[in-house]
Amino acid sequence: MDEPIKQIGERLKGLRDVLDIPAEEIAQLCNISIEEYLKMENGDGDISISKLQTISKRYGIALDVLMFGEEPRMSSYFLTRKDQGMSVERRQAYKYQSLASGFRGRNADPFMVLVEPKPEGSIIEQNSHEGQEFDFVTEGRLELTIKNKTLILNQGDSIYFDSSLPHCMRALDDKAVRFLAVIL
Known part of the structure; x- marks a missing residue:
């Protein structure tokens, strides 16, 4: 890491x-x-x-x-095979896998995100970024807090939100959660 x-x-x-x-x-x-x-x-x-x-x-x-450290090269399409996207583990609890890293000039950044559970009572820092975000839970349960509103997303649930609002995520049930995140 x-x-x-x-x-x-x-x-x-x-x-x-x-x-x-x-x-x-x-x-x-x-x-x-x-x-x-x-x-x-x-x-x-x-x-x-x-x-x-x-x-x-x-x-x-x-x-x-x-x-x-790589410049995107493709302009008509970019194929990412299962589990083959460029990945980076930014924090111990988060792993991001880019699903379009080779597509030049894209309008959105899609990632498969794996969030590991944190010990009960851990403080999760909210962040924000310009634009919008779409998240679709593929495995596990995700607690998503947007400003002061806390939502629970189960497998198959999705959310689209204004990502300029402070937000943070937590894996629930002491199990990792995997979701598709598209940042626009």
């Missing part, structure tokens, strides 16, 4: 160097402190997919480049 996070941090630093962007500007864009941002850039702190997406949109860099 540490190596992918460290590599993402290195790519963020490289982006800043190439485009001559002060770290303070990206920290402000992500609505975090400069100290927190520099930890992420050094590989000592985790950065959410939503923050990476915000950075990619603001500076015109493909999300895949920040996450995986």
